Amino acid sequence: MKSLREALAWAEKNQVAIGHFNISDSEGFKAVVEAAKELGVPVIIGVSEGERAFIGLQEVVSLVKIARGNGLDVFVNADHTYSMEKARAAIDAGMDSVIIDEAGKPLEENIKLTKEIVDYARSRTKGRTLSIDSQGSTLVEGELGFIGVSSKVLEKLPDGVSQDSQTKPEDAKRFVEETGIDLFAPSVGNVHGLVKSGQPKLNIERIKALREAVKVPLVLHGGSGISDEDFLSAIAAGIRVIHINTELRLAYKEGIAEGLKSGEIAPYKFMETGVEEMKKVVRERLRLFNKL
Ligand SMILES: [Zn+2]
Numbered sequence: 001m002k003s004l005r006e007a008l009a010w011a012e013k014n015q016v017a018i019g020h021f022n023i024s025d026s027e028g029f030k031a032v033v034e035a036a037k038e039l040g041v042p043v044i045i046g047v048s049e050g051e052r053a054f055i056g057l058q059e060v061v062s063l064v065k066i067a068r069g070n071g072l073d074v075f076v077n078a079d080h081t082y083s084m085e086k087a088r089a090a091i092d093a094g095m096d097s098v099i100i101d102e103a104g105k106p107l108e109e110n111i112k113l114t115k116e117i118v119d120y121a122r123s124r125t126k127g128r129t130l131s132i133d134s135q136g137s138t139l140v141e142g143e144l145g146f147i148g149v150s151s152k153v154l155e156k157l158p159d160g161v162s163q164d165s166q167t168k169p170e171d172a173k174r175f176v177e178e179t180g181i182d183l184f185a186p187s188v189g190n191v192h193g194l195v196k197s198g199q200p201k202l203n204i205e206r207i208k209a210l211r212e213a214v215k216v217p218l219v220l221h222g223g224s225g226i227s228d229e230d231f232l233s234a235i236a237a238g239i240r241v242i243h244i245n246t247e248l249r250l251a252y253k254e255g256i257a258e259g260l261k262s263g264e265i266a267p268y269k270f271m272e273t274g275v276e277e278m279k280k281v282v283r284e285r286l287r288l289f290n291k292l
Pocket residue numbers: 080192221222243
């Protein structure tokens with residue numbers, strides 16, 4: 001697979017979902033890529049605005065280029081981007097995809113701003129040198145329906161997330177058609193972060209209805225804490241990318257804390273347990289999403 005578009009077509013054909021894991025640094029990158037390599041499946045590296053500011057936009061693109069050069073199907077996504085300027089910068093850097101997140105705005109405004117980024121991505125298809133997509137285009141993901149904004153451990157469901165806030169198929173159809181997005185992230189009972197009082201159940205019937213209503217791959221955000229059974233039903237209903245962040249962050253932190261207990265001062269030694277703990281999470285999720 002040379003491009004993310006091809007990987008998505010492969011996932012559709014095989015009725016599986018591609019795992020999307022957020023990272024902040026090269027240790028996270030190493031953990032995700034090594035786990036995907038072991039299992040021989042494609043994977044998406046996600047970097048939010050904060051994460052990509054930390055690792056560096058060009059730096060993460062370079063790491064992905066190296067992995068791709070080694071024959072691995074590794075892609076990089078500029079996760080939740082709230083500023084138009086940062087979305088354009090991600091496209092200019094040649095990232096495989098960018099999420100313009102205007103889900104907090106009214107539908108009309110969300111359509112207008114999302115379409116602006118789609119048009120920009122298309123206009124940059126030709127003549128750029130940094131592209132890592134064989135087709136030269138950064139895919140654009142749009143989001144409709146509120147699912148919360150935090151990748152933390154939450155005491156309860158965030159305010160504003162309810163059955164009512166789930167994406168309606170007729171709105172989704174209009175949103176996808178009018179913006180021309182390549183990937184669509186709906187609200188279907190999923191929520192960002194890990195909810196202590198229990199993760200809500202996914203609305204599988206709604207996923208099926210959305211799949212019928214729109215022609216682009218569906219992306220499930222806020223995967224941390226969702227049950228295996230719900231994941232498999234969601235994949236069968238048409239989800240093609242699943243985002244995992246919070247549980248990877250927890251594994252990393254706990255792994256490093258363990259590594260530091262030894263009194264070791266060589267970073268490559270005390271960080272190793274952090275990498276190993278992250279790999280365990282990634283492996284387990286990739287096996288489930290790819291039905292291995
Ligand atoms: Zn998300």
